[in-house]
Amino acid sequence: MSEKDVKGDVNNITRRKFFLFFGWFGILSSLAGSAFGAVRFMFPNVLYEPSTTFKIGKPSDYPPNTVTFVQDNRLFVVRGKDGIEGIRIISSICTHMGCTPKWVEAKNQWECPCHGSVFNIKGEVIAGPAPKPLPWYKTTVAPDGKIVVDSKNYVKPDYQIKV
Amino acid sequence: MKKKNTIADLLFNNRFWKSVFRHDYPDNDLSRSEAMTSNLFLHIQSVKVHTNTIRPGYTLGLGLISFYLFIILTITGVLLMFYYIPSIERAYNDMKDLEFAVSYGIILRNLHRWGAHGMVAFVFFHMCRVFYTGGYKQPREFNWGIGIVLLILTLFLSLTGYLLPWDQLAFWAITIVANLIGTSPPESILGASLRYIVVGGREVGQNALIRFYVMHVIVLPLVAAVLIGVHFWRIRKDGGISRPAEE
Amino acid sequence: MDKKPEVVIFPKNPSKTYGLMELIRTRSFQIEKGPDNTVTSWPHLLFREMILFMFVFIVLMIISILFNAPLEEQANPSNTPNPAKSPWYFLGLQEMLSWAHPFWGGIFAPTVVTIILILAPYFDRSQKGVGVWFAPERKIANLLFTILVVLAVGLIVIGEFFRGPNWQLFWPWNMPSPH
Numbered sequence: 001m002s003e004k005d006v007k008g009d010v011n012n013i014t015r016r017k018f019f020l021f022f023g024w025f026g027i028l029s030s031l032a033g034s035a036f037g038a039v040r041f042m043f044p045n046v047l048y049e050p051s052t053t054f055k056i057g058k059p060s061d062y063p064p065n066t067v068t069f070v071q072d073n074r075l076f077v078v079r080g081k082d083g084i085e086g087i088r089i090i091s092s093i094c095t096h097m098g099c100t101p102k103w104v105e106a107k108n109q110w111e112c113p114c115h116g117s118v119f120n121i122k123g124e125v126i127a128g129p130a131p132k133p134l135p136w137y138k139t140t141v142a143p144d145g146k147i148v149v150d151s152k153n154y155v156k157p158d159y160q161i162k163v
Numbered sequence: 164m165k166k167k168n169t170i171a172d173l174l175f176n177n178r179f180w181k182s183v184f185r186h187d188y189p190d191n192d193l194s195r196s197e198a199m200t201s202n203l204f205l206h207i208q209s210v211k212v213h214t215n216t217i218r219p220g221y222t223l224g225l226g227l228i229s230f231y232l233f234i235i236l237t238i239t240g241v242l243l244m245f246y247y248i249p250s251i252e253r254a255y256n257d258m259k260d261l262e263f264a265v266s267y268g269i270i271l272r273n274l275h276r277w278g279a280h281g282m283v284a285f286v287f288f289h290m291c292r293v294f295y296t297g298g299y300k301q302p303r304e305f306n307w308g309i310g311i312v313l314l315i316l317t318l319f320l321s322l323t324g325y326l327l328p329w330d331q332l333a334f335w336a337i338t339i340v341a342n343l344i345g346t347s348p349p350e351s352i353l354g355a356s357l358r359y360i361v362v363g364g365r366e367v368g369q370n371a372l373i374r375f376y377v378m379h380v381i382v383l384p385l386v387a388a389v390l391i392g393v394h395f396w397r398i399r400k401d402g403g404i405s406r407p408a409e410e
Numbered sequence: 411m412d413k414k415p416e417v418v419i420f421p422k423n424p425s426k427t428y429g430l431m432e433l434i435r436t437r438s439f440q441i442e443k444g445p446d447n448t449v450t451s452w453p454h455l456l457f458r459e460m461i462l463f464m465f466v467f468i469v470l471m472i473i474s475i476l477f478n479a480p481l482e483e484q485a486n487p488s489n490t491p492n493p494a495k496s497p498w499y500f501l502g503l504q505e506m507l508s509w510a511h512p513f514w515g516g517i518f519a520p521t522v523v524t525i526i527l528i529l530a531p532y533f534d535r536s537q538k539g540v541g542v543w544f545a546p547e548r549k550i551a552n553l554l555f556t557i558l559v560v561l562a563v564g565l566i567v568i569g570e571f572f573r574g575p576n577w578q579l580f581w582p583w584n585m586p587s588p589h
Binding site for chain 3: 189192195196198199205208209210211212213214215216217219221224227228231232235251255258259262269270272273274275276277278280281283284291294295296297298299300301303304307308311312315318321322325328329330331332333334335336339342343344346347348367405406407408409
């Protein structure tokens, strides 16, 4: 064996390490890329869900001093309760696990059947495991006189539309 | 072997049978071991087992019962798939059809539902048996871990399964599960994306149903089947079912 | 011609120090009783397994013929049943959900219990009492596990029999009928 071969061996080892590094880098990065793609694939980009802004009829549909459940949009229309005269909209989706609390007129509160959360007329939690109060939705009146609810915009409990 | 004119001889002593089962009827040690080693499905078990293994009072057959329920669930589940369509408009009506319009449909659905309840119970009982007999200890600690994972898989299979009829139970269970996952901290980042990926959107609906369906009929059963295979194989590799030390 | 050639079945190999001496016809001392208290899987194990399968299948079939699987009303997003109960095996989880922030009862606690269970054999390393039901040498481990089992079963029993409308506690004999 000549001196050149020995030197070549030394060079080969570094070259081998170099290729080993790039081999592993290639395998791992392609695995990571595939995994990222697969996870990203599971997040849909287009949703065919109802709009979060919708109309729920005219203020005159809701008599004074009542709490009305609107099934299709999963909210309560509160009119003239808690000393506030106007119409206010509160979510009917329990902040705990998403069940629908029931309005109990006699006790002036909402009670959730799933895990026993209770909300007072301000939407605040007064019993049970719910972590947050029921949100009040931002509400406006459209030119045609109908109530427009924006269920992505939360407001304070005293936010109202005058009737 | 000399030919005798009996029905058994006609059935078992011909070229076709011999091509499938290459050994004689297992009535001596050699053919008994061949019966086990030459069969793909039996060879996961050893040729000989300790007498403690076949003592009914020791294992109570709990693990095997769980496995049998899994087999029954797989077969009935595949049959149910022929009539069930995972669509929020049709799923509930398909349940009613299975009950009233499909021959023996209700029996298959009952077998599948009660079998699932039984599997949850028996996997749990099996875990208790293994713990109370000390079977989880070295060298079986890895197999014990696989067993725990199989228990959780069983629970997830049940969960994804009872969502499919799209009745009130199903809808509110999906809703609760989705919101529960959504509380993983940090809620606004991890919880929200986990909820989005599980529900397949913001509201519980068609996307959620098809996701749970795919998990229930292929992803989870496949993972469970593989792990069950490993679980059985490890029993052998860890020296058979646990037994008292011999003097 | 009259002398028969001797047939050598197993010729002696001069390069080896051993050879076949004689073949005799007798029973092996291992027939029907293997070493170390074992029996052949066929038929002792397999027949028991087959009988157990038939038993499981028959019992399940009888249950399925006698009782119909539950099916509630069609899904209705605007009306939550009261009380909304999961199947029995999740009632313990549902019970914990109703106590505190859902993350702790619904995700954190089950995950911790699972991890503890998986890691148990790495901490409990004594080999005493293996293979014996309720071995007295394993009192502490058995006690801890029993606490876990009693908690799990107890929560399920509370959820199934003691929780009524609005997830409030009732005695089973005072339970209001669902509406």
